[in-house]
Amino acid sequence: MPTSAHELPLELLRLDPALPDWVQTELLGGADAPAFDHARLHDPHVRPQTFLADAMVLYCDAEDIPVRGTVYEVQRGRDARKLGSWKLYVGHLETEFRVTASLVVFVPDPAVARWYRDQIAADTHSGARLSPRMFTADDVPLLPDVEQATARPASALFAATCHLDDADIDVMFPALLAALDALEPEKKIFYDDVTVGRLPQAARDRWEAFLMTTAVGRRYHYERYNEIDARGEARGEARGEARGEARGEARGEAKAVLLVLDSRGVPVPEAVRRRILECVDIDLLDLWLRRAATADDVDDVIRGHTGQA
Known part of the structure; x- marks a missing residue:
């Protein structure tokens, strides 16, 4: 499971191998x-195995025969060696599958992207010229279209990761x-953590x-969202109490506990429900309420409190 900013765009590629094509054709x-x-993803190892591309994608026809390919790289820092290894990756893909292969490079930092573009422009002697489709987080627009997000969730998630700090998110x-x-x-739980969680x-x-x-x-696979719903409903009820504000808030919190347990299918005996x-x-x-989000048994929720609450 990815644990770094470098790995997240690649994990999204694994979610949707056609993501580089969306970048090339639409962005x-x-x-x-x-x-x-x-x-479909292809083994990113380029022989000799000391070279390893971040990802290789083959775009195939209905018989699974490749018609073109893409080498997909995520580059966060300046590394002159990449100017040679990228050529090797593309050459390997084109030679093995006899297709034309593009090079798509996501460089989150615009300054780093400019450095690579300058290095490539200055390369006038190499027998194999690079022509990467290089893009940064600034090149990825906000994608508010719900239908597109439903059909291509990786695109929407990728756009969100590029704009987490934007005021317009x-x-x-x-x-x-x-x-x-x-x-x-x-x-869903994983991608919620790496998008909403950031x-x-x-x-x-x-x-x-x-x-x-x-x-x-109950519409969320992630129990934290069901808990948010429960809190919203319960606290709305509490605010609506004309009298006994403290009691109304407690009543709302109690209903939230029961709502989360009921939504998760945890049985609650009538005596415990009343309590x-x-x-x-x-x-x-x-x-x-916090325990209710993960407990398998109502006893796990109220453990340690056997007296009258």
Whole structure:
């Protein structure tokens, strides 16, 4: 599982091997290229094995025969050796599969990208000239289109990772939610962590407020979002209490605990349900709510508190 900023764009490529084609044709306005039926990852090892590309993609027809290829690299720093190894990667792909291969390089830092472009422009003697489609985070626009995010979640997630610190990131919230919702549960949890989890605190607070405006019901594979829903509903009820504000807040927190447990399918005996609803200790209810998000049994939620709450 990726643990660095270098690996995240590659993990998104594994999610959708056609991502470099989207970059070339839509973001960078590339020339017409042969049509393909599907894209598949190819072993990025280039023999001799001391050379290893970040990723290689083959675009194939319906019979799985490659019609073109792409070497996809993520480059965060200046490394003159790449000017030679990139040629080797492209040459390997073209030689092995007898296709034309492009070179797509994501360079998050515009200054680093300019350095590479200057180095390539100055190379007038090499017998193999580089012509990479090099792009930076600034070249990736915000993608607020929900339909596009649903159809191509990797594109929306990639765009979000390039704009996490932008003041306008909120316009992508519906598309980001749609992209996450299009993924399998385990992938959804991971990509939520590496996108939403990296938002600045103020933006993350706005994201959670946005979630509370979406349709009511259990709709998140990630229990933290169901908990946010529960808190929103419960605290809305608490604010609506004309009298007994403290009791209203406690009642709302208690209902949040039960809502999370019910949404996760955890059985709650009637006696325990009454005990939770009658609890007026906000701190204790907050503890129970945090436990409810992961507990397999209601006893795990209220453990250590056997007396009257």
